[in-house]
Amino acid sequence: MKKVSIIGGTGSIGTQTLDVIAANPEQFQLVSFAFGKNIDVAVPWLNRLRPMLVSVMDEVTRRQLQKLLDYRPTILTGDQGLIDVATMEEADIVITAVVGAVGLRPTLAAIEAGKTIGLANKETLVTAGHLVMKKAREKGVAILPVDSEHAAIFQCLNGERREDVRQIILTASGGSFRDMTRDQLADVTVEQALNHPNWSMGAKITIDSATMMNKGFEVIEAHWLFDVAYEEIDVVIHRESIIHSMVEFNDGAVMAQLGMPDMREPIQYALTYPSRLEIKGGERLNLKEIGRLNFAEASFERYPLLRLAFEAGSAGGSMPSVLNAANEQAVARFLKGEISFLEIEVSVEAALQAHELINDPSLDQILEADRWARAFVASLSLAN
Numbered sequence: 001m002k003k004v005s006i007i008g009g010t011g012s013i014g015t016q017t018l019d020v021i022a023a024n025p026e027q028f029q030l031v032s033f034a035f036g037k038n039i040d041v042a043v044p045w046l047n048r049l050r051p052m053l054v055s056v057m058d059e060v061t062r063r064q065l066q067k068l069l070d071y072r073p074t075i076l077t078g079d080q081g082l083i084d085v086a087t088m089e090e091a092d093i094v095i096t097a098v099v100g101a102v103g104l105r106p107t108l109a110a111i112e113a114g115k116t117i118g119l120a121n122k123e124t125l126v127t128a129g130h131l132v133m134k135k136a137r138e139k140g141v142a143i144l145p146v147d148s149e150h151a152a153i154f155q156c157l158n159g160e161r162r163e164d165v166r167q168i169i170l171t172a173s174g175g176s177f178r179d180m181t182r183d184q185l186a187d188v189t190v191e192q193a194l195n196h197p198n199w200s201m202g203a204k205i206t207i208d209s210a211t212m213m214n215k216g217f218e219v220i221e222a223h224w225l226f227d228v229a230y231e232e233i234d235v236v237i238h239r240e241s242i243i244h245s246m247v248e249f250n251d252g253a254v255m256a257q258l259g260m261p262d263m264r265e266p267i268q269y270a271l272t273y274p275s276r277l278e279i280k281g282g283e284r285l286n287l288k289e290i291g292r293l294n295f296a297e298a299s300f301e302r303y304p305l306l307r308l309a310f311e312a313g314s315a316g317g318s319m320p321s322v323l324n325a326a327n328e329q330a331v332a333r334f335l336k337g338e339i340s341f342l343e344i345e346v347s348v349e350a351a352l353q354a355h356e357l358i359n360d361p362s363l364d365q366i367l368e369a370d371r372w373a374r375a376f377v378a379s380l381s382l383a384n
Contacts, residue, residue: 008098055081129224151266216309
């Protein structure tokens, strides 16, 4: 039986990981679990799966949780609680599903403790890929991608030689506004932006999909996960989200991984790797019913944040940290109605232009760049 820890357990990836664990009780056991404040989601799962170590954001949430559980786990709080959950001795694999740079320290701590990482936290590699992959190599720790795109690439590369790879092709749905012109985007609402055509995700990731920032982060992740240059990464719009990504080889062959847009598939693959387990529930892919698959260019003119991600990734150093933090703050401002949809990209570009690059930053410098970028974007005065 594989013992699992989850950080970010009440978000979209976290709850779908819980679905997989609950559907396969003979295969998986949840031993530790961290979340922020979403008690309504957490309590039913905790009472059902009964991990003995739990971490929450603060003392108020801890006291509320104690009253609602029908068993008595150890309940921790704050950043140290996240780290303790991620490094629990009994755990075999840690699913890092927390959103934001807060996932960086616990992920590094889990690697230091020798835990296999099921990586769903984009910010870990976006902001500190050089530190994370170096530490993983030193500790002999496997980083198993949970994102559907990187899980697809990982599977396409199984058994292949790195020197035979010509390029990685990431597919993108195009998000909520893929059929709109730039002019039409000026007045879109938060509600419209949260209506993703294919996937069910959290609010922040759904907005990132609409701006293609999500795909930009995946470009940077792919660079670190698969040791490819940015010139060897391409992005194409694929409306149906059936081909999750592709790898082109030097001989012209293109290998693709297909499946329904259901995150439980890549989550389960990370949990069972290198084996495969019968998936329980969900719809299976039927290409005869789908009929056709469509592809289009992911234009930098249409999606400026995708361009900025390539530029920040290529610049390296502290630039991806600023990219991530500035975007996170800008998306938060959009969700609050403080700025317009198109002002998300304006905010991010302004932060990148104002930042002074730090080469090969330490963890403290990364976190400082993160703090600087958030403060910069929060203070921007934009005409909404």
